[in-house]
Amino acid sequence: MRVPLLSLLLTAAPLPAATFTGPGSLSDSNPAPIRIAGLAAGSTVTLVAERHIGWAGGGQRSETRFVAAADGTIDTSRDAPIAGSYADVSSSGPFWSMQRAGNTSVPADGDATLVATTSSGERLALSVPAWPMGVAQRSVPDFPGAMLARPSGKKGRLPVVIVLGGSEGGAFTAKTYAPMLAAQGFAVLGLPYYSPGYDPADFVPGLPTSFTDIPADRLISVKAWIDGQRDLDGRRVAIWGVSKGGEFAVLAASRLPWITAIVGVVPSDVVWEGWGRAGPATASFSWENRPLPFVPYLGFDLELARLQRGERMEARRPHIAGRAAYPERIAAATIKVEDYAGQMLLIGGDDDRVWPSGPMARAMANRRAAAGLTTAVLTWPDAGHALAGPGTEPIAPMLANGGTANGLAGARSTAWAATIAFLKSTLLPEMTR
Known part of the structure; x- marks a missing residue:
């Protein structure tokens, strides 16, 4: 055959x-x-x-x-x-x-x-590779622990993103996210503002060691520094803040009209009580040397006791309880995001076990909508607190603060894509036309 x-x-x-x-x-x-x-x-x-x-x-x-x-x-x-x-x-x-x-x-x-x-x-x-392009980094002696990152080989004046970390303090967030964002085409100023020394290797001398009365108006001197740099464009400045840094970011936006855009990752819609210093309770943030009105916590000692017993601590509970116990404090402590006319992206998780970032993000978007302002807001029912950064980071260490593995991974991927697109459209519009 x-x-x-x-x-x-x-x-x-x-x-x-x-x-x-x-x-x-x-x-x-x-x-x-x-x-x-x-x-x-x-x-x-x-x-x-x-x-x-x-x-x-x-x-x-x-x-x-x-x-x-x-x-x-x-x-x-x-x-x-x-x-x-x-x-x-x-x-x-x-x-x-x-x-x-x-x-x-x-x-x-x-x-x-x-x-x-x-x-x-x-x-x-x-x-x-970790980043899509090379990044040049230099320290900024004018501000303790600060560093400036910008894309290698990019000439001229670049728009600036200021990175504000959360309650972890130190320079970790600045060192991690400044080069990561700079690799997307921006100049990025990583700005530590509090350093409790939880990690001695990350301690930044010269910064507050308690999260009390942090001077949010220090950003005015930061803006003056940016304006004095030949390679930075002070007309285009965004703030990217995560957790307490998100609270800082939206607070600054409500008072500083020169800010072009805000990215608040798991932010707060109110100023909260500070911690780490003996004496009467005071605010997390201050303005012109005066503590701002704040919402107190209720039951943080119970959460710390759980932690000492080897149980899971959820900081979300004293935030929710404090809000319910002190309703008369909320109006004065509410951050007036409706006073900010610029562009704003808010990102939150409804399973956030640090604080209720999803509802707080939506509350801010609603306040701005009532004032005729648009806000990009992204929240997910199965995402927790760890929503900063790309969707390629290992999820396992993040799940203690809420979310499911698949839910958190998907949310982080979407949030990171939205963040880069938002920053490019507001700071580099010539690249998005």
């Missing part, structure tokens, strides 16, 4: 060489999926992702198995793994599902490595 020549050619044709692609960087606003092509249909691939992240405890690792589709491809934006570190379809799943793993092949913070091993034994490797 003669076999048709076409059949012989088809059966003898080798598979094309497999190709392995992924996102351009771990902090891309819309990261590309991980994709492998040139596989045998139905073959399996084991994908190992590794990264070293100091704040997450060092080495991180995920391992998942996929089955190639009929066209010989695996695509994380289309395919769920058949086994491994996460279960559902997620474009960045191999990154956010990483768990602490001790030693990894990645020795220092930053880039991630991906290794795919096919069922036939072929091994493919890919490195994904």
Whole structure:
């Protein structure tokens, strides 16, 4: 029996060489999926992702198995793994599902490595950088612990994003997010403003050690410094603040009309009681050397007792209880976001266990809407407090502060994309036309 020549050619044709692609960087606003092509249909691939992240405890690792589709491809934006570190379809799943793993092949913070091993034994490797472009960084001696980051090789005057961290204090947030945001095309001033010394290695001398009467009007001197820099554009200044830094950001916006745009990540709509100093209760923030009206907490001692017993502490409870116990304090402590005419993006989680950031974000958007102002607001029912940063960061260490793994990962991915788009549209409109 003669076999048709076409059949012989088809059966003898080798598979094309497999190709392995992924996102351009771990902090891309819309990261590309991980994709492998040139596989045998139905073959399996084991994908190992590794990264070293100091704040997450060092080495991180995920391992998942996929089955190639009929066209010989695996695509994380289309395919769920058949086994491994996460279960559902997620474009960045191999990154956010990483768990602490001790030693990894990645020795220092930053880039991630991906290794795919096919069922036939072929091994493919890919490195994904932390940032999409190089970043130049320099210290700013005028402000304790401050640093300025800007894209390497970018000339001229750049718009500025001021980064304000939360109750962790120190310089961690400045060091983490200033270069990450600068890699998107901005000059970014990481501005520590409080340093309790929880991490002695991150302590910043010269800053308040208690979160009491923090001078929010120090941003006036920061603006004067920006105006004096030849490589910065003081006409375009945004503030990106997270948690207590989000409270700081929206408070500043309500009083400083020169701010172009605000990103409040899990922010507050009121000024809260401060902590860390003996004596009568006072506010978290001050203005012109005067404590601002504030809402007291109720029951923080109960939460601390839970922590000492080895139970889970939820700071959300004393915030909610304080609001209910002191209704007469709310009006004066409410931040007048309706007095800010600029652009505002608010991001919150309804399962936030630090404070109710979702309802507070919506309350601010409603206040501004009543004044005829538009506000971009993003909240999710299954997201918690850890909504700052890209959706490629490991989720496991963040879940103690609320949210589900899939919910938090998806929310972070959406929030980061919205943040970059918002900042580009308000500070770099020429890039978005």
